[in-house]
Amino acid sequence: MTDELLxxxxxxxxxxxxxxxxxxxxxxxxxxPERRGQHRLYDRRDRGRLVLILRGKxxxxxxxxxxxxxxxYVPGARNRDQIARxxxxxxxxxxxxxxxxxxxxxxxxxxxxxxxxxxxxxxALPADDTPIR
Numbered sequence: 838m839t840d841e842l843l844x845x846x847x848x849x850x851x852x853x854x855x856x857x858x859x860x861x862x863x864x865x866x867x868x869x870p871e872r873r874g875q876h877r878l879y880d881r882r883d884r885g886r887l888v889l890i891l892r893g894k895x896x897x898x899x900x901x902x903x904x905x906x907x908x909x910y911v912p913g914a915r916n917r918d919q920i921a922r923x924x925x926x927x928x929x930x931x932x933x934x935x936x937x938x939x940x941x942x943x944x945x946x947x948x949x950x951x952x953x954x955x956x957x958x959x960x961a962l963p964a965d966d967t968p969i970r
Contacts, residue, residue: 842871842878852887862890867904897930 845856859877862868867890870877879887886907893903906926909919 840881842880843884845870845877845879848879848884848887852884852891854887854891859887862887865900865904867900867907896927897934898926902926 843851845859848854848859849856859868859870859879863870863877868879868883868886870879870883872878889907890900890903893906894900898906906919906923909922910916911919
């Protein structure tokens, strides 16, 4: 990443986000663009933070979790605390995602079974729709 400053439009184009999303992240104090009049300009730090925000969202992290992890970063340091906290948070989310996957797998199996039973009942009925007397 270079030290170039990007406009809000350039950020949107580069990272596939909307201007509204960028302003929202700014309002939540996750991004801190430079202001020049009405223009927002995003530096290398903002771009790095946005990449981490988007990755965290993709993994199901809350914005509060993301903010906490970003706030642990200290430029020029080894950032052991940030890395350790990120690992803990990631492991927690991975466990939740696996549990959700297992629950979804069981729900799919159950639904497939119900569909098969309903199809069998339908196949056993006469083809015409004559009322039962």
